Amino acid sequence: MKPILVTGATGTTGAEVVRQLAARGVPVRALVRDPAKAGALAALPGVTLVQADLAKPETLAAALDGVERAYLVTSPDPAQVALHSAFFKAAKAAGVKHIVRHSGLGADVNSPISLGRWHGESERELEASGIAWTHLQPHLFMQFFHNHAASIRDQGVFYAPLADAAVSMVDVRDIAAAAVVALTEPGHEGQRYAITGPAAVSFAEAAATLSAALGKPVQYVAVTPDQAREAMLGGGMPEWLATDLANMFGFFATGQAAFVSPAVEHLTGKPGHSFADFVRDNLVAFR
Ligand SMILES: NC(=O)c1ccc[n+]([C@@H]2O[C@H](COP(=O)([O-])OP(=O)(O)OC[C@H]3O[C@@H](n4cnc5c(N)ncnc54)[C@H](OP(=O)(O)O)[C@@H]3O)[C@@H](O)[C@H]2O)c1
Structure with missing residues (x-):
């Protein structure tokens, strides 16, 4: 081969x-x-x-x-x-x-x-x-939460500009599983697949999932896209990327990023990892 x-x-x-x-x-x-x-x-x-x-x-x-x-x-x-x-x-x-x-x-x-x-x-x-x-x-990777691992670990808090909207984040393992099927099985040429997780999750729900798994309170604090942009710039992120991410989260915060695509299950035969699965399998990063 x-x-x-x-x-x-x-x-x-x-x-x-x-x-x-x-x-x-x-x-x-x-x-x-x-x-x-x-x-x-x-x-x-x-x-x-x-x-x-x-x-x-x-x-x-x-x-x-x-x-x-x-x-x-x-x-x-x-x-x-x-x-x-x-x-x-x-x-x-x-x-x-x-x-x-x-x-x-x-x-x-x-x-x-x-x-x-x-x-x-x-x-x-x-x-x-x-x-x-x-x-x-x-869609947004669940692995995005690794960016917040230090504040979750040290202060039990994470800040993001998602308001109270939900977003159908996807675990990178499921993007890869979809890629493997598209690369190794026939019939995927000329196709575009929206790759989301199996459910839309608000960051208050994400905080509750982290709290339960870690056995300590984790709080989500909603900030504005401008505050998030300033924080990303302060962390050394290039201006274009900080602006893009702030704008992207501003869009997610309108509630239009909760669409759940059937593609992962269609391609792999499995529904994809939930946010609770992601937390369980990455707990050491947040502890
Ligand atoms: N993060 C999200 O939530 C999200 C959501 C949707 C879509 N995306 C898209 O996902 C992509 C990023 O995926 P990722 O997070 O898996 O990537 P990543 O972790 O940032 O890794 C990027 C990889 O690309 C390699 N690379 C960069 N420039 C290269 C070059 N000139 N030649 C050869 N290799 C090069 C890097 O190599 P080195 O190790 O040498 O740097 C690294 O292996 C972007 O297109 C982004 O828009 C991200």
Whole structure:
């Protein structure tokens, strides 16, 4: 079997895709910029590392040699459209037949959120490339709560600009499980899948779930998008990203981010992890 190329293999989602493909016995070529960051991935059965960088297109031909299917994910980055464009061109030249691309819920060339617009532009370019495509459009990751682990652990509190709205967050393990099906089973070409969790959860409910699991009170404090933006800037986040995330949460806070998609269960045969599952399996991070 030809290896499946996985980009972003040192990142949250890509690493999980590599682990789940390896667990199924599928050969994986994990594209990394820095092999030293790949940790235990290289030791998994059937996984080989290849060093390349989407910002250095000359490194991509060797990485893609002999590859027919690829998973494409990179960091939030103003250069994303150019990076993904370079990947599509190299993939086309290498004869890649199918790209499963990690996008974002609400991806649209007219999105007021930069990340949504860039994902929309990359989706369109992939669709026009002549390579078969599948768009996975994940909602907010449950793993977002790791950003709040220190304040939950030390002060029993987390701050976010979600008001009292609910959001159908998804566990990264379910994004990866959906990706594995789209990469290894037929019939997913030309499909876009909204990838959400199995239920919409308010952050007051999330706090109650954390409190019960930790055996101590955890409080959610609603802040305004502007307050959240200032805090993110204070933490060193680039201005464009702090503004985008504040705007995104401002939209979530209107209650329009609670839609539950059937895609995870449709693809994997399982409903996906609940927020309580996520907390249980990551408890050590919040303790
Ligand atoms: N977080 C959310 O709630 C959420 C929700 C929906 C959609 N998304 C989307 O999810 C994506 C991020 O996923 P993630 O959190 O799994 O990623 P991540 O943890 O930020 O990891 C990004 C990966 O991309 C690699 N990468 C970055 N630039 C690269 C380049 N030029 N060449 C090769 N590799 C490169 C990074 O490598 P290094 O280790 O070398 O940096 C890393 O492995 C974004 O597109 C975001 O818009 C996120």
